[in-house]
Amino acid sequence: MSLFFPDYSFRRVYEIPSRFFLEQGVRVLLLDVDNTLTTHDNPTPHREVLAWLDAQREAGLRLFLLSNNTPERVAPFAQKIGLEFIARAKKPLPFPLWRTLKGMGIPPRQAAIIGDQIFTDVLCGRLSRCLSVLVEPMEEEDWGFLATKRRWEKQVLRRYTPRQWQPNPQMEGWELAFCGECGSCFRKGSSQMAGLCPECAHYLYGYPGCGHLFENGRCVRCGWDGSESPYIRKLKR
Numbered sequence: 001m002s003l004f005f006p007d008y009s010f011r012r013v014y015e016i017p018s019r020f021f022l023e024q025g026v027r028v029l030l031l032d033v034d035n036t037l038t039t040h041d042n043p044t045p046h047r048e049v050l051a052w053l054d055a056q057r058e059a060g061l062r063l064f065l066l067s068n069n070t071p072e073r074v075a076p077f078a079q080k081i082g083l084e085f086i087a088r089a090k091k092p093l094p095f096p097l098w099r100t101l102k103g104m105g106i107p108p109r110q111a112a113i114i115g116d117q118i119f120t121d122v123l124c125g126r127l128s129r130c131l132s133v134l135v136e137p138m139e140e141e142d143w144g145f146l147a148t149k150r151r152w153e154k155q156v157l158r159r160y161t162p163r164q165w166q167p168n169p170q171m172e173g174w175e176l177a178f179c180g181e182c183g184s185c186f187r188k189g190s191s192q193m194a195g196l197c198p199e200c201a202h203y204l205y206g207y208p209g210c211g212h213l214f215e216n217g218r219c220v221r222c223g224w225d226g227s228e229s230p231y232i233r234k235l236k237r
């Protein structure tokens with residue numbers, strides 16, 4: 001698959017349901033600012049965006065702004081909407097965000113990069129092995145270098161068939177939670193511990209295991225996706 005093609009695309013960031021992230025075991029969102037959360041040089045995000053951010057937080061996701069801009073520009077905006085941030089992110093390079101994820105003990109595949117530009121946001125997602133989600137820019141830039149970049153993007157996207165997300169039928173009707181240890185989502189009620197999947201609850205605290213039954217890379221009983229924290233991997237050896 002092309003380095004310039006996102007894993008999924010949506011029209012607006014606030015049209016992405018938190019279920020989309022939960023089902024894929026994504027627990028960190030790295031969000032582009034300009035034209036993803038707000039229009040250029042607009043200091044406040046739209047009301048829909050604010051409500052969406054709240055919903056993601058409530059679902060247990062950790063939210064960061066991921067911006068190539070300076071801390072001076074990013075920090076006030078981040079504070080205003082109560083988010084953490086990575087400034088001077090050097091998108092599309094993966095290293096600054098890898099450092100942050102590593103500090104939290106989160107593997108790249110449990111993070112998603114969401115943005116409106118192919119040559120920075122999407123490419124960054126692919127190079128860093130995070131989930132890459134493209135949204136349409138909130139407004140058209142018809143001036144200067146950005147307009148040129150947009151024309152190049154259109155060339156690239158001509159060959160791209162947008163991949164629309166469908167909820168996983170295997171998990172229909174399930175209430176989902178994140179496991180605080182391995183990061184997989186799991187079916188609420190399948191574990192005796194609210195914050196741990198049955199697998200981690202078993203290895204850490206001796207609760208009965210699930211007796212997983214795997215289909216398409218996920219247990220059809222508890223939803224565990226096979227993720228293991230380094231600590232549990234050590235315990236199992």
Ligand SMILES: [Mg+2]
Pocket residue numbers: 032033034035036115116117
């Ligand atoms: Mg942008």
Ligand SMILES: [Zn+2]
Pocket residue numbers: 179180181182183184196197198199200201
């Ligand atoms: Zn777990």
Ligand SMILES: [Zn+2]
Pocket residue numbers: 198210211212213219220221222223224
């Ligand atoms: Zn299971």
